[in-house]
Amino acid sequence: MSDEVPEPGIYVGNAGVDGAGDAGWLLGHFKPPGDPRHSDDVEIKWGVHPPGDQRAAWAVGETRTALLVLISGRFVVEFRGRDVLLTEPGDYVVWGKGVDHSWRAEAASTVLTVRWPSVPGYKLG
Numbered sequence: 001m002s003d004e005v006p007e008p009g010i011y012v013g014n015a016g017v018d019g020a021g022d023a024g025w026l027l028g029h030f031k032p033p034g035d036p037r038h039s040d041d042v043e044i045k046w047g048v049h050p051p052g053d054q055r056a057a058w059a060v061g062e063t064r065t066a067l068l069v070l071i072s073g074r075f076v077v078e079f080r081g082r083d084v085l086l087t088e089p090g091d092y093v094v095w096g097k098g099v100d101h102s103w104r105a106e107a108a109s110t111v112l113t114v115r116w117p118s119v120p121g122y123k124l125g
Contacts, residue, residue: 009036026045027042028043041118043113045115047109054103062097062098066115068093069114075107
């Protein structure tokens, strides 16, 4: 990255640094209008989880579709009646609207989550 003055419509950053200030979320409706990271269509999260980290409560009544990709570590996405274990970089799982879910990190893990659409007022983490 450089010290150049940014051009309008372009944002250059670091997922770990930028995500730290917003629970890992990098892009979505919650970014200010005019910011290139503002989107009503999609949300993107860079999640860094220590071993044993887990979701505080199940996400129920989900109105979005989601994709979670393992970058590193060992990560479990839990569904009612089925757990999906991601162990290799690039392993991923997709789930649709209405699918209850939770997660836990079996080892230090980094994951990339994409959810669509970006829904104002909806925040479970």
